[in-house]
Amino acid sequence: xxxxxxxxxxxxxxxxxxxxxxxxxxxxxxxxxxxxxxxxxxxxxxxxxxxxxxxxxxxxxxxxxxxxxxxxxxxxxxxxxxxxxxxxxxxxxxxxxxxxxxxxxxxxxxxxxxxxxxxxxxxxxxxxxxxxxxxxxxxxxxxxxxxxxxxxxxxxxxxxxxxxxxxxxxxxxxxxxxxxxxxxxxxxxxxxxxxxxxxxxxxxxxxxxxxxxxxxxxxxxxxxxxxxxxxxxxxxxxxxxxxxxxxxxxxxxxxxxxxxxxxx
Numbered sequence: 001x002x003x004x005x006x007x008x009x010x011x012x013x014x015x016x017x018x019x020x021x022x023x024x025x026x027x028x029x030x031x032x033x034x035x036x037x038x039x040x041x042x043x044x045x046x047x048x049x050x051x052x053x054x055x056x057x058x059x060x061x062x063x064x065x066x067x068x069x070x071x072x073x074x075x076x077x078x079x080x081x082x083x084x085x086x087x088x089x090x091x092x093x094x095x096x097x098x099x100x101x102x103x104x105x106x107x108x109x110x111x112x113x114x115x116x117x118x119x120x121x122x123x124x125x126x127x128x129x130x131x132x133x134x135x136x137x138x139x140x141x142x143x144x145x146x147x148x149x150x151x152x153x154x155x156x157x158x159x160x161x162x163x164x165x166x167x168x169x170x171x172x173x174x175x176x177x178x179x180x181x182x183x184x185x186x187x188x189x190x191x192x193x194x195x196x197x198x199x200x201x202x203x204x205x206x207x208x209x210x211x212x213x214x215x216x217x218x219x220x221x222x223x224x225x226x227x228x229x230x231x232x233x234x235x236x237x238x239x240x241x242x243x244x245x246x247x248x249x250x251x252x253x254x255x256x257x258x259x260x261x262x263x264x
Contacts, residue, residue: 027117032211033105047217049225134191
């Protein structure tokens with residue numbers, strides 16, 4: 001994975017000025033593809049003030065990049081499971097565009113800032129698997145809140161969203177940035193039908209460890225029910241192919257001890 005090398009961390013006593021918090025927030029929104037490879041989480045397609053309401057509908061998800069997703073109901077019923085994670089690029093790609101041959105993000109190196117967050121994203125095959133609507137995918141990689149790179153200093157108004165009231169909060173036991181954001185004319189969501197932010201102010205939380213947008217809620221009168229909530233359970237767990245296939249391949253889970261019975 002093209003991760004930032006911690007050996008390049010600047011000397012804290014070197015006298016360098018602290019990073020602008022809003023710039024750090026935007027860089028965090030660009031960083032998700034390089035912060036994790038697998039994620040286990042619970043997802044609610046509605047907003048909450050502090051915690052999900054008991055009995056609110058949710059899905060349990062297992063995601064392994066690139067493109068492998070399994071969703072279950074709270075009762076364990078499989079709602080969705082990818083089946084093409086091992087598809088090869090055959091003759092149909094010969095006549096396709098160069099975009100078909102872009103590498104996954106974790107195989108290319110972005111421009112990092114001094115804190116190890118992504119300042120500028122390279123060209124790559126971005127896109128998270130989705131379910132239900134585009135907000136599910138956008139939450140996993142909230143780059144639409146920041147854009148692929150910083151805007152020119154001469155045009156600060158061309159940022160995708162205006163960021164205010166930025167501070168750190170605890171979200172489901174994990175630290176996250178919370179901010180009041182307002183989309184500008186430069187805001188271009190990945191799915192126009194299901195953006196992370198509706199017109200007007202929205203409350204946004206982005207997990208500091210993964211760069212995932214773990215909560216959103218529109219604060220515009222009449223749209224307060226628009227948003228989502230995400231609870232991260234585990235990051236970079238080992239996940240077998242069997243988890244994402246419609247039919248089991250009967251692979252051995254190497255995490256389990258295999259006993260060898262030796263006859264006397």
